[in-house]
Amino acid sequence: MTTEVPPSTPPDEEWLHLDRQIxxxxxxxxxxxxxxxxxxxxxxxxxxxxxxxxxxxxxxxxxxxxxxxxxxxxxxxxxxxxxxxxxxxxxxxxxxxxxxxxxxxxxxxxxxxxxxxxxLRVPQRIASATGFTLEEIRTLRTHLDRLTTALDAAALEETPDCG
The missing domain is CATH 1.10.10.10 (Winged helix-like DNA-binding domain superfamily/Winged helix DNA-binding domain)
Structure with a gap:
């Protein structure tokens, strides 16, 4: 029995391409x-x-x-x-x-x-430099916060016990 890979999943060798790395x-x-x-x-x-x-x-x-x-x-x-x-x-x-x-x-x-x-002007100038709307910035922050939380949890799971 063969398992088909979804079309959006890259072949194994492509996982190591720089442009695939988040x-x-x-x-x-x-x-x-x-x-x-x-x-x-x-x-x-x-x-x-x-x-x-x-x-x-x-x-x-x-x-x-x-x-x-x-x-x-x-x-x-x-x-x-x-x-x-x-x-x-x-x-x-x-x-x-x-x-x-x-x-x-x-x-x-x-x-x-x-x-x-x-x-006070710095955050406004940074927001302008991104080219994003304020809603897009809020959404991106939400995703990045979720990512950080998930990665922190994953790092804790990977930490070996020292006991």
Whole structure:
């Protein structure tokens, strides 16, 4: 008995073609986004990762470094140098928590808070650069969020037990 492959399924050897890889499509889109962001954020004196930190702080206010890392999906080894540069630029301040000496809180300075006003145009310019409608952007975000959740779950299933 032979099993027929649906006509939309590529032959096995085509699965390894670069243009069939969703990860590469996402990688290419991410690089293209970074190119646009680089230009727009230059006016603000921020890199894209620094902009993401500022977005979290503008939205949530004073935040522990650990929570900031959770929001951004970054480990402390990546986050610490970012925060150090933002602090040197006078945009944030890091201080030990008075409630828990082990925790470091990050808060905006007056200059960091004021930068928010200038950053308001960035998302609109990015949306325009995509050529998508706002509804298409919302739909894409929904699909990407579902994809991220599914991949996180798959990664957990693939993690070997250490016991």
């Amino acid at each position: 990860c590469f499509s996402l990688h290419a889109a991410s690089r293209a986004f970074n190119g646009v962001y680089r230009v727009l954020l230059k006016e603000l004196g921020l890199t894209y990762p620094q902009y993401l930190v500022m977005l979290v702080l503008w939205e949530h206010g004073e935040t522990p470094v650990k929570r900031l890392g959770e929001h951004l999906r970054l480990d402390s080894g990546t986050l610490s140098p970012l925060l150090k540069r933002l602090e040197a630029a006078g945009l944030v301040r890091r201080e030990r928590s008075v409630r828990d000496e082990r925790s470091v809180e990050v808060r905006l300075t007056e200059e960091g808070t004021a930068l928010r006003e200038r950053a």
